[in-house]
Amino acid sequence: MKVKDWLDTIERNTPKGFPQLVCGWPDEEHGITWDGYIEHLITMLEGLDEGDPLPTLTFQAWKDMRREEDEDRDNLSFSWDDCDLCSVLAGNRYAVTALPDNPAENHDYVALSVCQDCLYYIASGDVPGWRRMTDED
Ligand SMILES: [Zn+2]
Numbered sequence: 001m002k003v004k005d006w007l008d009t010i011e012r013n014t015p016k017g018f019p020q021l022v023c024g025w026p027d028e029e030h031g032i033t034w035d036g037y038i039e040h041l042i043t044m045l046e047g048l049d050e051g052d053p054l055p056t057l058t059f060q061a062w063k064d065m066r067r068e069e070d071e072d073r074d075n076l077s078f079s080w081d082d083c084d085l086c087s088v089l090a091g092n093r094y095a096v097t098a099l100p101d102n103p104a105e106n107h108d109y110v111a112l113s114v115c116q117d118c119l120y121y122i123a124s125g126d127v128p129g130w131r132r133m134t135d136e137d
Contacts, residue, residue, distance in 0.1 A: 001086075003127050008105055010085045010118065015110040021085075021122045024074040025095040029111045032066045034059065083115040096118040110120035 001009075012023065026120060027033065037059050044055050067073075074095035085096070095121065098110040117128045 001129075003131055006086055006117075006131060007127070009087055013085045015088065015098045016113075018100050018108075018110050020099040020101070020103065021112075022097050022099060023095070023119060025097055026109060027063065027067075027109050028098075030066075030070070030073050032063055035075070036066075037062050064076050068120065079113060083118055084112040085114045085118045088115045088117070091115055096122055118120070 026042045039060060041057070044057070048055075076093040076095055078091065079093045080090045081093075083091075083093070084089040094113070094116065096114045098112055100106040100108055103109075114122070117131065120126070120128050
């Protein structure tokens, strides 16, 4: 595929109204939510014996703990599905989020699963070198 076709495919597959692509998924895609926190607290409380002191764990501390547990969480590993952006066939996938023009006011987003080339392109703004070299095909 020529570089121009590759970039056109990415543009075509970028969700309408969500033009900003950033690496990684937001916490909620990884289950790091208020509901997840409450569930964790319930499990902690159920594990208490009579007379035990109440555990203290703030939402922020729980979120920090969860993030540290899985630093590699945005590496989604192998998938048979096509890349959400360039449509390349099965391979390793990485988390990317499509944000609206005004993410400060509009908190909607689209979680994407993309190939290594697309991740590189989003992270660096550059087309991967091997794609440029095969541009003559
Ligand atoms: Zn891709």
